Amino acid sequence: MPSMVVNAYNRVVPGATATPALDAIPLRTRGCCQPVAPRIPGPDADECAAIFRALGDTTRLQMIHMLAEATEPICVCDFTAAFDLGQPTISHHLAKLREVGLIVSKRRGIWTFHQLNPEMSPAAREVVALLH
Amino acid sequence: MPSMVVNAYNRVVPGATATPALDAIPLRTRGCCQPVAPRIPGPDADECAAIFRALGDTTRLQMIHMLAEATEPICVCDFTAAFDLGQPTISHHLAKLREVGLIVSKRRGIWTFHQLNPEMSPAAREVVALLH
DNA sequence: TCCTCACATCGATATATGTCGATCGGTTTC
DNA sequence: GAAACCGATCGACATATATCGATGTGAGGA
Numbered sequence A, B: 001m002p003s004m005v006v007n008a009y010n011r012v013v014p015g016a017t018a019t020p021a022l023d024a025i026p027l028r029t030r031g032c033c034q035p036v037a038p039r040i041p042g043p044d045a046d047e048c049a050a051i052f053r054a055l056g057d058t059t060r061l062q063m064i065h066m067l068a069e070a071t072e073p074i075c076v077c078d079f080t081a082a083f084d085l086g087q088p089t090i091s092h093h094l095a096k097l098r099e100v101g102l103i104v105s106k107r108r109g110i111w112t113f114h115q116l117n118p119e120m121s122p123a124a125r126e127v128v129a130l131l132h
Numbered sequence C: 001t002c003c004t005c006a007c008a009t010c011g012a013t014a015t016a017t018g019t020c021g022a023t024c025g026g027t028t029t030c
Numbered sequence D: 001g002a003a004a005c006c007g008a009t010c011g012a013c014a015t016a017t018a019t020c021g022a023t024g025t026g027a028g029g030a
Helices: A040-054 A059-070 A075-080 A087-100 A120-132 B042-055 B057-071 B074-081 B089-097 B120-129
Strands: A103-108 A111-116 B103-108 B110-115
Touching: A040 A087, A040 A120, A040 B042, A040 B057, A059 A075, A059 A087, A059 A111, A059 A120, A059 B042, A075 A087, A075 A111, A087 A103, A087 B042, A111 B042, B042 B057, B042 B089, B042 B120, B057 B074, B057 B089, B057 B120, B074 B089, B074 B110, B089 B103
Parallel strands: none
Antiparallel strands: A103 A111, B103 B110
């Protein structure tokens, strides 16, 4: 069975018989650009990007790490003490994490405790597992 | 061996003998907030957050997915055709991905080809693997 | 030599984001 | 009921970011 040449989009190039190595990039004719490509479905990509964006802030990343390590929910005042940031800022970051479904919050008397969302999406769970 | 009560930071609470469940959060005294917590080392957290931030844009996430699926490097004009964005914008996104070490670029005649960085950091590699 | 093409860079602009101070609502304690 | 405390929300501000048009650069082709 002869190997087939595929282009950058995994499409078979008719007539080609060898698979070029990275250091021998195949010749292209000018204006060869093609709009066809494997794409993540739009909504999935947006949701995934939103999760990454939520983790793209050092403070929020630390928060998720702490929650992943903790054996109990953590309250806002704990985070306020742990990070050199004001309480409204901490609250803002927690809201961001809640919006993308990474954490859930539970009011208990005076305090609001936060924990990793037990019903987190599988994709999110895999990412968080990398931080543990 | 008696079970020990630990607080949100995994510190043992002296005198307590039971491990509270999530629905029975232990009493706290007012103003109890503690700054102690497991933290990711600063530089590591910053680097990790930078990678997540790079992936926190739908276009860049699609780019990484395409590169992970592709069997050959992809040139800028391919991305320009695939996304409804101008060429400077595509170039900007590729530069962002290059800055955090997710991709490398190689000039070949007229075209500049891009591929996933073979020397990507282990952490980055794990994240990218999730997108494949 | 001059033109064309692919890509990078620059400047500008609109939007998003992180942070703070001030304030408000709800709960516990006195 | 008043005071103290925790946390959310609002408005403001500075910075970061995504995007575009215009221009620069370097390689090939006519």
